Amino acid sequence: MHWLTTALILLPVGGALAIWILPLQPFAVGSTALLVALAEVGLWIDSVARFDFSKPGLQLDQRTSWFSDLHVSYHVGLYGFSLWLVGMTVVVMAAAIAYAFWAGRDRPRAYYGLMLLLTGALVGVFAAQDLLLFYVFWEAMLIPLYVLVGVWGGAGRLRATLVFVIYTMAGSLLMLASIIVLGISQGTFDLVGSGTNGSDWIFLGFVAAFAVKAPLFPLHAWLPEAYRESSPEVAAVLSGVVSKAAAYGFLRIAISKFPGPTSDFRIPILVLAGCGLIYGSLLAFRAPDVRGVIAYSSLAQLGLITFGLFAVNDLGLNGAVLQMVNHGLISATLFLLAGGIERRAATGELARLGGMARGRPALATVLMTTGIIALAVPGSTAFAGEFAILAGVFRTGWAWAVVGGIAIVLAAMYMLRLISAVLHVSPGPAVSDAALDLRPAELGFLVPLVACLLVLSAWPAAITDRSFGSSPSSAISGVLR
């Protein structure tokens, strides 16, 4: 029994309730939310300190019966990899809340309350060890997102939310059917120690939910609009964290619990992931605006992560977990930067941008650094992650590694295009000389994100050696069953 995981879930939820109930001034609301988000990061650091990375099993866990007749319980806890994903979540959420605080949002009490609620739900998804509880957090994540995009989004927000919700709920409800069938037939909804299952249909129900949320090609139709219409910090959370919840679901449920169906459906899933990888990269290369590039690159990156996961070997899984954290941090940084650029130029269209590096050294440095890490130059943490994924998937078949290799070349192309279209060439019509460099406040939330990436670049083994205890494949066939 340990309260720390529960505290990680409840702290932001409590913060949200406090913000809603207490009659605070707008400024106080924003700063309270930021403080809660930072306290959450502190709590996470505390849980890292208490975590024993040499053990592969569930730690900091807590279990209480919720309703006993169907054996559903409140069971939370963390594995090594979930700990890293939780860390990525809390850091990105703190940065997103800081961005919103800096940019200012209408109706702050509703806004920050929802952001904190979203934090709690996301941490819950990564910590839940009961199928029904997992579903509860999974759905609880959707409600704040729906409102955050629908109320504070751009002009096309209503359509974007509608498409987003229809897609994700269609997937989620199939997952609910799978959860019921699986839970009732095995007599418990607990994820730990409940054994494996060989049913293809149940497996596909779960895959449907995760494939929509990730998204996996061809279920990504909701993605471009949702990422364009939401405010930058919500887009950062969507592409950085929410998509990782789906990848986590693949790992924790689909692959761990369904070894038979995983190997049956590995090829089709890898094909879809490969299509998404190439297609997303090409679209990112052709995207007309900053957010389009990041959005489609996100589709591509999720394809790559899926490659690593469905390689189902040590290298692939370790690489996938590292890449999940990397991509979460990278795309959050890029979206927040995109928000900053849009505020300065009043547009994200690449054709109207350009030449922003001149006289804006901080912006140029942050964007360059993030972009260079994103395109996986050797020595960067993304390079480590992608290399491990490709090496892992190579063992499944060399052709997959070729597809991945092509995609990495394409990634270099679209990232460099983005960087040069924003920073270099001649100043675009939307860029005025009066547009300022990054302000200290902006650096306050961007620098920590980039610093995390640099630390991981120096020491990727912090994650790869500390996610699954001794080895991923033994964890998959052991403690995760």
Place this chain on the structure above:
Amino acid sequence: MIATPHVDWFALSPTLALLGAGAVSLLGAVLVPKRARRPFGATVCAFGFAGAIVAGALLYGFSAHGHGVIGDAIQRDRLAALAMMIVAGAGFLSVWVSATEPMPDDHIAEYYALLAWAGAGMAFLTSASTLMTLFLGLEWFSIALYILCAIDVQLVGSLEAGLKYLIIGSFGSAMLLFGSALVYGATGALRFGEIAHAVAAQHLTHDALLVSGLALVIGGLGFKASAAPFHMWTPDVYEGAPTPVTAFMSAATKTVALVLMLRVLVTAFPQEARLWTVAVAVLACASLAVGNLAALVQRGVKRMLAYSSISHAGFMLIAVAANNALGGRALLYYLIPYSAMSVGSFAVVAARERELNAPVTFENLAGFGWERPLLGISLSVFMLGFAGFPLTGGFVGKFYVFAAAYRHGWIWLVIVGVAATAVSLYYYLGIVRALFMRPSEELQLAPATVAGGSPPPERLLQTGVVLALAVTVGSFFAVQPLIEGAKHAAGAIF
């Protein structure tokens, strides 16, 4: 000298509490000055329903072993007691909603009397254990409701709603009565248990008379539960009736009709289970299809909620069709958050209606969520609960219903339910969208403001909404005690 059976007054106590409350509020029409009739009636009626809840709870506590009372005309068991509590709870909430309804004062005492008596009829009906008491209880509360629907003669559509309900409802009652007659003709028994014995002893399983009678009984109860294809009265009546009446009807009528359907089918027709499980499953699918698809195109919120109530009848019929203990548990659990959400959402609609002095449509909900955050958030929570989102009891209810269908071996029914839920999201989230995501400048209709700003918030109605909200959310966290209660209740017949 006629031999009278021993009367178990305790078993009748919830009914008696409500009968008494009705009588006292009716006396108010004569004895209380006109100004004070409204608060007097509301207070008496609220105490009546509260008393019925307490009596129901006591009855639940002291009826661990179900048995027939009053010459076996009614059954004293936990199933009845729990259903009484749900009905009385819905009535209690409806009184809070009614308290400030702008209704002419002429018939206000009758209004509360009829509300209490409708509740009394429902409380009586939940314990019916013969075909006679079944029909008696059904007519008892129906007649009260017919009048309630038409009571506000100044409200456009109220009279029409009452008349429609009367005609179609009478048709449903006639079906039930005819079915009962056929069943009696085939078996020679009126008591549910004896019907089952007679069917077994005389090998009547495939008797045409009995089977037609069964079909008509299901149809008759289907009218009251507003299950498709017996639903056609629902949208018009829900739309036309005064909103507090709609709130009460949507929650309480459905509760008794479904609980009774479960009781009749399980105790009187166990041998026909192969037939009626399929029949009820078909009704469930029809209700889900009709309710959801028709709700998609509604612009009026009351009509949308009416169709949504048809689709929820479908969900609950899945639990009945499962014909197992888990299904019974699922139904009784489902009814608790459902009733709260239903009364609560109609209450919010009533509040908006009073502000605008016009029927509430999706368009004129625009901006309401920001103007009245409490009501806006509550209505959103009710909608999310109807849609089966977590953190509301609606989610756990759906989960149990699907689990029951799966345990019966009907995965296809789970899939139908899941598909229906997916469709329903469009219109439930449409309300959330109308509340919060459209600027109030889009509002076509200016609120009927009183001098010096918008009308003051209605504390009484808000209290009702907050209570409904507490039940909706609380039932998600307190699943264990509620499901335990539902388990014992369903255990009375399974």
